[in-house]
Structure formats: C-alpha cells, structure tokens
Amino acid sequence: MSRVVPENLSARDGSPPPVKLLLGELRALAEWPRGLLHLPTGGLPRGDGHAVIVLPGFGADDRATRPLRRALERLGYAAEGWGQGRNLGMRRAVGEALDARIEALAGRIGRVSLVGWSLGGVFARELARGRPNAVRRVITLGSPITHHPQATNMERIFRMANPKYSGEIDWAAFTRREAAPPVPCTAVYSPSDGIVAARCCRELPGPNTENVAVRGSHMAMVANPHVLRVVAERLALPDRT
Known part of the structure; x- marks a missing residue:
C-alpha cells in the first residue's frame, strides 16, 4: 500500500x-489532586442508567480514568473502565474484547456511550464505526482524530512502545478515519493542550459532530470539572431513534 502523501494533504501541519x-502540562500536578479528591457533580444533569465505557489514553489504564468514572457513577450512569490494562496501542485481541463487550452491554441494557481520552478516543470512534447500532454516542477528550496523526509530543514514546510501528502514515486509512462514525460525536479539546495539537482534536463539520473547547491540561482531562460538565450534559441527551 502506498504511503505517498496525496497532494491535498501535503500542506497539513504535522508539528x-x-x-x-x-x-504548561505541569499544571496537571495541581489539577490531578483536585480531581482525585472530588469532581463536583452538583448542578449537573442526572443520568438514565445507561452504560458508559471510559477508555484511557496512551500509557494509562483504568486507574487513571477513575475520577471521571466515579463522578459519572454518582450521576447515575453504569460507568466502566475499558478492562484491557495499560493502553499501549490497539491490538487485535484488545479490539475484539472491546467489541464483544459493547455488543453484550448493548444487548443487556441498551446502547453504550464511549468516552475516550487521547488515544482512547481514537479507539472509541473506530469501535463506534464498527458497531453503530450498539453505540449511543462518542465523546473524545484531547484525541488526535483529524488533520495529522503525528502532531503530538508523544510520537517518540509511542514508537518506543510499538517497535513494529514504522512511523509511516497510511494517509488513505487516516483520511477514512477522519470522518466521524455515524453516531453523535463530541470532541472536547483544550486550546492550550501541550501533548496533542488542538487543531487535530476537533471533529470535521457534520450533522452529527460538535467541538467544545475547555480550559485545562491534556494530562488531567479525566480529572477536569469543565470536561465533566461537557460529558455529563452530552450523556444526558436523549438517545437517537
């Protein structure tokens, strides 16, 4: 498969x-303790009990998403971690396990919402693309989903964790993934994100997409009260018919 950059993509900024x-990501050192202590849920809409799976970012596991999941549980959702250990990149077994879990939850209690932090959001969109009838909505948090897949300060570390990854971009595959899956999609991003370029964290315009800017670091998005408000308000929206 050719990895040549098509002419209409060659001007994209990969920095x-x-x-x-x-x-500026050092501010996460102050943001995390506040989130770990308690993410306030007062004034936020109550949930309807549907299942929400929260996928961690690269290098993180379910312990990192606990502040957000606990807050969603207090709001009335059946919030769960992804249950696949540390996120070092999508493996076939991981994808198959998540796909089966989404199908099982949807069959038991109804369509599932997916909340993905950073790389976890990339996975959430693809899981929804594969099973749109089982996924209620997708919310990404600082995820590199459009424009350029390597405009991140984690690229070198990702290569170290994935020795078989050549660093070459399959532009045909990436441009297919840029289009949002056929479910409601909300992209939450921080204009001052120091890990992933903010321009890459926004959905392309579409009838089922929206982009919401928040204040805060990339590293503490799952412990950020501004993020929680956006997530809670979107999860409380009626399911599509």
Whole structure:
C-alpha cells in the first residue's frame, strides 16, 4: 500500500504543540489532586442508567480514568473502565474484547456511550464505526482524530512502545478515519493542550459532530470539572431513534 502523501494533504501541519505548551502540562500536578479528591457533580444533569465505557489514553489504564468514572457513577450512569490494562496501542485481541463487550452491554441494557481520552478516543470512534447500532454516542477528550496523526509530543514514546510501528502514515486509512462514525460525536479539546495539537482534536463539520473547547491540561482531562460538565450534559441527551 502506498504511503505517498496525496497532494491535498501535503500542506497539513504535522508539528506537535510548542515547548511552551508542553511545559504548561505541569499544571496537571495541581489539577490531578483536585480531581482525585472530588469532581463536583452538583448542578449537573442526572443520568438514565445507561452504560458508559471510559477508555484511557496512551500509557494509562483504568486507574487513571477513575475520577471521571466515579463522578459519572454518582450521576447515575453504569460507568466502566475499558478492562484491557495499560493502553499501549490497539491490538487485535484488545479490539475484539472491546467489541464483544459493547455488543453484550448493548444487548443487556441498551446502547453504550464511549468516552475516550487521547488515544482512547481514537479507539472509541473506530469501535463506534464498527458497531453503530450498539453505540449511543462518542465523546473524545484531547484525541488526535483529524488533520495529522503525528502532531503530538508523544510520537517518540509511542514508537518506543510499538517497535513494529514504522512511523509511516497510511494517509488513505487516516483520511477514512477522519470522518466521524455515524453516531453523535463530541470532541472536547483544550486550546492550550501541550501533548496533542488542538487543531487535530476537533471533529470535521457534520450533522452529527460538535467541538467544545475547555480550559485545562491534556494530562488531567479525566480529572477536569469543565470536561465533566461537557460529558455529563452530552450523556444526558436523549438517545437517537
């Protein structure tokens, strides 16, 4: 398969966030303790009990998404982790396990919402693309979903964790993934994200997509009260018919 960049993609900016924004991620050291202590749910809409799977970002596991999941549980959702250990990239076994889990949950209690942090959001969109009838909606948090897949300060670490990854971009596959899956999709992003370029964290315009900017770091998105408000308000929307 050709990895040649098509002419209409050659001008895309693949540069990661600048050092100034990367250093700004140190604010996560202050944001995390507040989120771990308690994410406030007062004034947020109550949930209807449907299942929500929260997928962690690269290098993280379910322990990292606990603040967000606990808050969603207090709001009345059946919030669960992804149950696949540390996220080091999508493996076939991981994808198959998640696909089977979504199908089982949907068959038992209704369509499932997927909330994916960073790389977890990339996976959430593809899971929804494969099973749109089982997925209620997708919410991505600082996920590299459009524009350029390598505009991130985690690229070098990702390559170290995935030795077989050549770093070559399959542009045909990426442009197919850029289009949102056929379910309601909300992309939450921070303009000051120091890990993933904010321009890459936004959905393309469409009838089922929206983009919402929040204040805060990339590294503490799952412990951010502004993120929780956006997530809670979208999860409370009626399911599509």
